[in-house]
Amino acid sequence: MSKLHIETTINREPAEFLCEPHETVLSALRNGLGLTGTKEGCATGDCGACSILLDGRLVPACLVLAPEAQGRTITTIEGLSRGDALHPLQQKFLEHAALQCGICTPGFIVAAKALLDATPEPSEEETRYWLAGNLCRCTGYDKIVRAVLDAASEMKGSAA
Amino acid sequence: MTAPRDFKYVGTRPIRHDGVDKVTGRASYGADAAWPGMLHGFVLRSPHAHARIVSIDTGAAEAVPGVHAVITGKDLPETTATIALGEAAIDLRDIGDNVLAKTKTLYHGHAVAAVAATTIDIAREAAAAIEVVYDVLEPVTGIDRALGAGAPILHPALVTKGAAGPDAGGPTNIASRMELKRGDVDAGFAEADLVVEREFRTPMVHQGYIEPHACIARCGEDGRAVVWCTTQGPFVVRDACAAIVGLDPANVKVVPSEIGGGFGGKIVVYLEPLALALARKARRPVKIVMGRDDVFRATGPTSGSKVRVKLGAKRDGTIVAASASLWYEAGAYAGSPVGAGAMCMLAAYKVPNFFIEAYDVVVNKPKVAAYRAPGSPIAAFAVESVVDEIARELKIDPIELRLMNANAEGDRAPYGPKYGPIGLAQILEAARAHPHWRAPLGANQGRGFAVGFWFNAGMNSSATVTLNSDGSAAVVTGNPDIGGTRAAQAMMAAEELGIPVERVRSNVGDTDGSGFTDVTGGSRVCYATGMAVIRAAEDAREQLRARAATIWNVSKDAVGWENGRAIPPAGTEKASPMTVAELTAKMTQTGGPIVGRASLYAPMAGPAFGAHICDLEVDPETGRSRIVRYTAFQDVGKAVHPSYVEGQMQGGVAQGIGWALNEEYIYSADGVMENAGFLDYRMPVASDLPMIETVIVEVANPLHPYGVRGVGEVPIVPPLAAVANAMRDATGIRFTELPLSPPRVLEAIEAAAAVPVEA
Ligand code: FES
Ligand code: FES
Numbered sequence: 001m002s003k004l005h006i007e008t009t010i011n012r013e014p015a016e017f018l019c020e021p022h023e024t025v026l027s028a029l030r031n032g033l034g035l036t037g038t039k040e041g042c043a044t045g046d047c048g049a050c051s052i053l054l055d056g057r058l059v060p061a062c063l064v065l066a067p068e069a070q071g072r073t074i075t076t077i078e079g080l081s082r083g084d085a086l087h088p089l090q091q092k093f094l095e096h097a098a099l100q101c102g103i104c105t106p107g108f109i110v111a112a113k114a115l116l117d118a119t120p121e122p123s124e125e126e127t128r129y130w131l132a133g134n135l136c137r138c139t140g141y142d143k144i145v146r147a148v149l150d151a152a153s154e155m156k157g158s159a160a
Numbered sequence: 161m162t163a164p165r166d167f168k169y170v171g172t173r174p175i176r177h178d179g180v181d182k183v184t185g186r187a188s189y190g191a192d193a194a195w196p197g198m199l200h201g202f203v204l205r206s207p208h209a210h211a212r213i214v215s216i217d218t219g220a221a222e223a224v225p226g227v228h229a230v231i232t233g234k235d236l237p238e239t240t241a242t243i244a245l246g247e248a249a250i251d252l253r254d255i256g257d258n259v260l261a262k263t264k265t266l267y268h269g270h271a272v273a274a275v276a277a278t279t280i281d282i283a284r285e286a287a288a289a290i291e292v293v294y295d296v297l298e299p300v301t302g303i304d305r306a307l308g309a310g311a312p313i314l315h316p317a318l319v320t321k322g323a324a325g326p327d328a329g330g331p332t333n334i335a336s337r338m339e340l341k342r343g344d345v346d347a348g349f350a351e352a353d354l355v356v357e358r359e360f361r362t363p364m365v366h367q368g369y370i371e372p373h374a375c376i377a378r379c380g381e382d383g384r385a386v387v388w389c390t391t392q393g394p395f396v397v398r399d400a401c402a403a404i405v406g407l408d409p410a411n412v413k414v415v416p417s418e419i420g421g422g423f424g425g426k427i428v429v430y431l432e433p434l435a436l437a438l439a440r441k442a443r444r445p446v447k448i449v450m451g452r453d454d455v456f457r458a459t460g461p462t463s464g465s466k467v468r469v470k471l472g473a474k475r476d477g478t479i480v481a482a483s484a485s486l487w488y489e490a491g492a493y494a495g496s497p498v499g500a501g502a503m504c505m506l507a508a509y510k511v512p513n514f515f516i517e518a519y520d521v522v523v524n525k526p527k528v529a530a531y532r533a534p535g536s537p538i539a540a541f542a543v544e545s546v547v548d549e550i551a552r553e554l555k556i557d558p559i560e561l562r563l564m565n566a567n568a569e570g571d572r573a574p575y576g577p578k579y580g581p582i583g584l585a586q587i588l589e590a591a592r593a594h595p596h597w598r599a600p601l602g603a604n605q606g607r608g609f610a611v612g613f614w615f616n617a618g619m620n621s622s623a624t625v626t627l628n629s630d631g632s633a634a635v636v637t638g639n640p641d642i643g644g645t646r647a648a649q650a651m652m653a654a655e656e657l658g659i660p661v662e663r664v665r666s667n668v669g670d671t672d673g674s675g676f677t678d679v680t681g682g683s684r685v686c687y688a689t690g691m692a693v694i695r696a697a698e699d700a701r702e703q704l705r706a707r708a709a710t711i712w713n714v715s716k717d718a719v720g721w722e723n724g725r726a727i728p729p730a731g732t733e734k735a736s737p738m739t740v741a742e743l744t745a746k747m748t749q750t751g752g753p754i755v756g757r758a759s760l761y762a763p764m765a766g767p768a769f770g771a772h773i774c775d776l777e778v779d780p781e782t783g784r785s786r787i788v789r790y791t792a793f794q795d796v797g798k799a800v801h802p803s804y805v806e807g808q809m810q811g812g813v814a815q816g817i818g819w820a821l822n823e824e825y826i827y828s829a830d831g832v833m834e835n836a837g838f839l840d841y842r843m844p845v846a847s848d849l850p851m852i853e854t855v856i857v858e859v860a861n862p863l864h865p866y867g868v869r870g871v872g873e874v875p876i877v878p879p880l881a882a883v884a885n886a887m888r889d890a891t892g893i894r895f896t897e898l899p900l901s902p903p904r905v906l907e908a909i910e911a912a913a914a915v916p917v918e919a
Contacts, residue, residue: 020281086184094180095175105182109183128847145846
């Protein structure tokens with residue numbers, strides 16, 4: 001059994017890693033690269049804790065094989081803040097107390113970023129349906145949805 | 161008495177201290193750590209719900225290259241130790257057997273062996289090579305089978321504890337029976353103008369924390385061990401691991417990771433003793449992470465139940481008698497929360513005559529663990545449904561009916577003590593006055609109302625408050641922060657010291673670095689550990705006053721304290737008030753470092769009530785329902801950080817709605833769990849829920865300096881009944897079995913359409 005050598009771009013930097021052919025991107029990120037901000041809640045694509053952007057598209061990292069990352073671009077929660085500045089979503093999650101235990105938070109923030117990238121002004125309903133692939137057991141989603149809507153309006157304000 | 165006090169920080173909403181780590185992915189949870197030289201553990205689990213282990217051959221597994229250790233039940237000593245947990249005790253013999261089966265497997269997913277190897281793939285492959293010979297037995301799949309004639313017996317030596325019931329004596333699956341009574345029930349029912357009796361059933365449900373169990377352990381040649389794990393109770397893990405693995409607790413240090421949810425399910429141990437025993441055998445650190453399927457099969461759930469309730473009321477709405485029988489599934493070992501259910505079920509009401517009997521029943525399903533107000537939601541589902549029926553029959557407003565019968569300060573709780581100040585009437589009045597209660601309903605919509613109760617725990621807590629020379633402070637307690645308690649603790653320390661809340665660092669210590677502290681659970685952290693933080697901060701403040709006295713050369717008693725400053729006695733020459741930072745800058749010269757400390761046993765917290773209004777819309781074509789509006793009212797005593805109080809209420813409501821509408825353990829006739837994944841065990845997602853409105857009511861708890869009661873558990877109690885009552889309102893059908901899943905609702909709607917029901 002020999003490992004595969006994969007070259008990719010992670011959070012705007014070139015990255016390479018070795019992986020088993022059957023290993024997932026989630027495992028490569030967490031175990032190979034030490035990027036443990038992306039969480040595993042189920043490994044079956046049902047909880048969204050492992051949400052990442054692959055070439056800008058929202059995917060559960062537990063359902064993508066690591067070799068498929070060859071030559072592609074990955075964004076994880078670790079890549080959202082720039083220098084000292086939190087991403088507006090991160091800031092709004094803090095202000096709205098949109099996390100309790102926080103295990104779902106990286107996945108929600110990455111998923112919400114994908115939402116706002118595609119739909120800068122989502123309605124509450126659009127937000128709820130977009131985030132329906134992410135499970136949170138602590139918050140009842142109320143404050144998460146508010147944080148995302150608030151981040152959207154703030155980002156729109158600063159873009160204008 | 162708690163005098164009304166003007167707070168500077170308590171009641172505000174600062175950003176939590178661990179927040180940035182948690183929104184950037186830096187916070188380290190159970191599965192996020194890796195230690196040098198670490199091996200990976202895998203647990204082999206029983207495919208049978210009930211079987212005798214005839215033999216286990218680990219030879220082939222041990223021969224797989226890369227395997228460093230294999231253990232079975234024989235590697236763990238049998239222990240008779242117990243761990244005190246508040247008033248209760250955890251029996252470690254059962255926990256040890258649950259962690260790794262010794263002679264029988266008692267549920268599908270029961271651990272039978274564990275392997276440590278250089279990679280997880282090798283560990284898994286080796287586990288598959290272990291040969292276990294089972295003598296498969298008929299499983300006990302539920303309460304009816306457990307109690308039925310000729311039922312298979314899980315534990316031949318089991319004797320029913322407690323008040324002997326009709327089934328006492330002989331082999332049994334009833335682990336305990338208790339009774340609660342008051343007055344003369346027969347006379348009470350004879351007085352009643354209306355008697356309503358119903359039988360209710362609920363399935364097992366899981367806490368559903370998103371973070372699976374995970375740990376790493378190492379054990380040196382000297383027997384000293386370190387366990388890193390996701391837990392609500394590091395001290396429980398320490399003592400349980402030591403007893404189950406056979407180590408001296410003094411040699412075991414438990415370091416809690418950040419915790420990704422628990423709701424009661426991360427108090428006991430599952431993986432930690434296995435990792436530790438493997439690490440001891442392999443002399444290498446061992447990490448084990450549970451898969452979601454095993455989380456469902458082998459951890460956590462709360463009881464499935466059968467509850468029969470009968471209430472008698474006078475025409476004017478006065479409830480005069482109650483009787484109830486409760487049977488809760490304990491899972492494979494004794495210990496369902498049926499006793500708590502029995503004690504909670506009538507907590508809201510003045511009932512002069514009642515008789516309640518409660519049975520703890522073992523079945524071939526996972527051993528139940530605590531789940532948010534353990535036992536109370538199931539009991540409330542039954543009682544609050546029947547109270548709703550009474551209100552309907554007597555044509556009395558459901559809130560009015562509850563107000564008429566509501567317990568108040570000085571009334572005796574059904575479980576014994578007299579209530580101190582409680583906020584039941586206040587939340588009922590707040591609900592009655594709320595616009596939601598009078599808002600019009602649309603087509604196919606119904607409104608339900610229910611109340612719920614939880615005791616809230618006190619127990620042991622310790623805290624230290626260390627002052628730094630720049631006037632900042634560090635708080636250390638032993639409670640993992642599961643939902644914002646670092647922030648609350650920092651706020652309390654800031655309040656007492658009069659320093660900005662951002663100048664307080666709030667830390668979770670390990671079992672060597674913090675004083676003994678009971679679990680993060682029982683809604684106790686903000687109350688009991690918060691009280692320890694307040695006392696520790698007061699201790700630090702008193703030391704600051706003493707330092708000021710030294711500087712001013714006056715007696716300590718003469719030094720005042722106001723707004724974070726020591727105030728010199730009038731007439732002291734050249735002395736002006738000194739801030740905390742000014743005093744701590746001189747610590748070295750005035751006597752050295754300042755560490756405030758406190759440890760205490762908080763006997764009991766303030767009992768608390770919640771009241772919920774639920775609007776639900778049902779699609780009569782499909783049976784699918786949707787919650788369209790929800791408002792939760794709760795007496796929290798005092799909200800330290802209101803955002804996290806609201807969050808607890810919203811989260812509890814969401815879990816309760818899931819329990820009411822969709823969640824259930826589904827078992828085959830052989831006792832195999834058939835929906836051990838999030839796809840088929842359907843928890844609420846964002847698109848299932850509306851915003852959840854919260855109304856915080858504050859009736860100060862005299863036992864806490866700020867009036868805190870605790871908040872986390874009450875909110876899961878009312879939703880089961882609130883949803884079912886709303887469904888009754890929308891459909892005219894009284895559902896007595898959960899969940900109210902579309903097929904069940906549709907079937908009932910169709911049956912009702914076929915046979916016209918009376919109003
Ligand atoms: S871990 Fe990937 S969706 Fe749950
Ligand atoms: S905050 Fe705990 S799961 Fe979302």
